[in-house]
Amino acid sequence: MRIALLGGTGDIGEGLALRWAYDSDHEVLIGSRDPARARTKAEEYETELDSRGREVTVKGFVNEMAADRADVIVLAVPPYHVADTVESVADKLDDEDVLVTPATGMKRDEDGFHYHRPSAGSVTALAVEAAPDDVPVVGAFHNLPAGRLADLDAELGIDTLLVGDDEDAKETVRLLAEEIEGLRVLDAGGIANAPEIEGVTPLLINVASNNDDLHDLGIRFT
Amino acid sequence: MRIALLGGTGDIGEGLALRWAYDSDHEVLIGSRDPARARTKAEEYETELDSRGREVTVKGFVNEMAADRADVIVLAVPPYHVADTVESVADKLDDEDVLVTPATGMKRDEDGFHYHRPSAGSVTALAVEAAPDDVPVVGAFHNLPAGRLADLDAELGIDTLLVGDDEDAKETVRLLAEEIEGLRVLDAGGIANAPEIEGVTPLLINVASNNDDLHDLGIRFT
Numbered sequence: 001m002r003i004a005l006l007g008g009t010g011d012i013g014e015g016l017a018l019r020w021a022y023d024s025d026h027e028v029l030i031g032s033r034d035p036a037r038a039r040t041k042a043e044e045y046e047t048e049l050d051s052r053g054r055e056v057t058v059k060g061f062v063n064e065m066a067a068d069r070a071d072v073i074v075l076a077v078p079p080y081h082v083a084d085t086v087e088s089v090a091d092k093l094d095d096e097d098v099l100v101t102p103a104t105g106m107k108r109d110e111d112g113f114h115y116h117r118p119s120a121g122s123v124t125a126l127a128v129e130a131a132p133d134d135v136p137v138v139g140a141f142h143n144l145p146a147g148r149l150a151d152l153d154a155e156l157g158i159d160t161l162l163v164g165d166d167e168d169a170k171e172t173v174r175l176l177a178e179e180i181e182g183l184r185v186l187d188a189g190g191i192a193n194a195p196e197i198e199g200v201t202p203l204l205i206n207v208a209s210n211n212d213d214l215h216d217l218g219i220r221f222t
Numbered sequence: 223m224r225i226a227l228l229g230g231t232g233d234i235g236e237g238l239a240l241r242w243a244y245d246s247d248h249e250v251l252i253g254s255r256d257p258a259r260a261r262t263k264a265e266e267y268e269t270e271l272d273s274r275g276r277e278v279t280v281k282g283f284v285n286e287m288a289a290d291r292a293d294v295i296v297l298a299v300p301p302y303h304v305a306d307t308v309e310s311v312a313d314k315l316d317d318e319d320v321l322v323t324p325a326t327g328m329k330r331d332e333d334g335f336h337y338h339r340p341s342a343g344s345v346t347a348l349a350v351e352a353a354p355d356d357v358p359v360v361g362a363f364h365n366l367p368a369g370r371l372a373d374l375d376a377e378l379g380i381d382t383l384l385v386g387d388d389e390d391a392k393e394t395v396r397l398l399a400e401e402i403e404g405l406r407v408l409d410a411g412g413i414a415n416a417p418e419i420e421g422v423t424p425l426l427i428n429v430a431s432n433n434d435d436l437h438d439l440g441i442r443f444t
Contacts, residue, residue, distance in 0.1 A: 109414070111411055111412040111414035111415055112410075112411045112412070112414070112415045114414070114415070114417070114418065115417070115418055115421070157444060158444060161425075161429065186429050186432070186433050186436070187429075187432040187433055188334075188425070188428050188429050188432055189333055189334045189428050189431070189432045190333045190334070192331070192333035192334070192336075193333055193334045193336070193425075193428050195336070195337070195421070196336065196337055196421045196422070196424050196425035196428065197425060199337070199417070199418045199421040199422075199425075200418070200421075200422065200425070202418050203383075203410065203415075203418035203419060203421075203422070204443065206410050206411050206415050206418065207383065207408050207409075207410050207443050209411070210408070210409040210410055210411045211408050211409055214408070214443065217443045217444065218443075218444060219441060219442070219443060219444070220441070220442040220443075220444050221426065221429050221436065221439045221440075221441060221442075222379060222380060222439065222440060222441070222442050
């Protein structure tokens with residue numbers, strides 16, 4: 001399968017790209033608005049993987065081209081770029097594709113980070129609104145610690161939650177996510193259940209910043 | 223120390239009462255609007271503890287009297303009774319007492335459970351608003367699985383998060399919470415950070431209801 005990571009030059013995109021390229025046999029494409037930057041980062045990922053004895057090809061493209069070539073397209077962009085990123089690649093998508101959205105909205109004040117819920121109900125729902133009607137959207141990877149994800153020496157031992165209203169698309173993402181070693185994949189229901197998942201991300205930051213011995217936290221349901 | 227569990231006849235109150243009575247030497251008082259019910263449940267808890275070789279006294283009182291006698295008062299009541307419960311015991315409280323609030327607001331629809339955020343910002347903030355100005359409030363025990371908590375055979379192995387703006391009160395609650403075996407206590411900052419904690423409770427229910435092998439879930443930050 002071909003997985004495009006739009007915004008794959010950012011921290012969560014880097015982590016997912018490295019993990020899938022290392023742990024699975026899927027082809028990973030790095031997308032960016034700037035194709036030169038996408039190619040540079042793709043080469044960096046190849047070098048990192050090669051240094052660990054994993055000789056794989058990671059290619060970089062402008063977002064549209066990455067989306068066009070892929071079966072699963074991950075919107076690894078900041079929340080305020082989710083809608084415009086979907087729109088920029090919309091005519092490259094069809095009902096065989098699956099869009100995946102890991103973004104969450106946050107704002108910071110003197111107390112800490114807080115969930116900033118968009119009027120659509122969630123950032124995940126925002127992606128659904130922006131997507132063509134026939135293209136299924138799955139929310140996943142919202143609460144992953146980006147630094148640990150991108151460090152292939154770091155063990156994960158954490159959970160990720162899936163939400164989506166298209167069961168086939170959700171199953172596709174579940175299988176892909178399960179190929180990442182140390183990641184347990186749990187179903188959290190439909191898109192309407194995304195806000196409570198997205199709200200965990202600021203909580204993870206608040207917990208890390210208030211406890212000296214904790215950082216780059218993930219979550220485990222137990 | 224004396225701990226009053228107002229609404230201590232309900233499920234979260236029962237769990238905290240049994241755990242503290244079993245794991246610590248603190249005196250546990252059960253409060254209810256109905257003193258006869260408080261006494262009946264207190265006797266049930268004593269019997270349960272006695273059957274496990276723990277001979278302790280658990281007394282039941284009307285909420286006001288339980289609050290009057292205690293140093294730490296836990297509002298183990300539904301979210302819509304938090305404010306009136308605080309008001310009903312307000313003249314029994316002073317600045318040496320600590321109020322603890324574990325309640326969270328939820329509503330259910332066809333997709334699952336959702337966080338129902340009160341206009342105060344959180345149920346925890348609602349307790350702060352209702353409390354006399356000189357009585358500190360700490361949010362804690364929001365995301366505990368009630369069934370497992372009340373089953374002394376069940377291992378916890380989960381976290382609870384504290385929020386509060388009074389560091390001394392928070393420390394008091396931290397020490398008490400740490401006496402419950404298998405419960406790790408983490409600081410999540412000030413009262414303003416409560417909504418993201420309260421939102422985890424409906425998420426735990428959604429995850430349990432969408433994954434066959436999971437139920438009565440708690441959370442672990444890792």
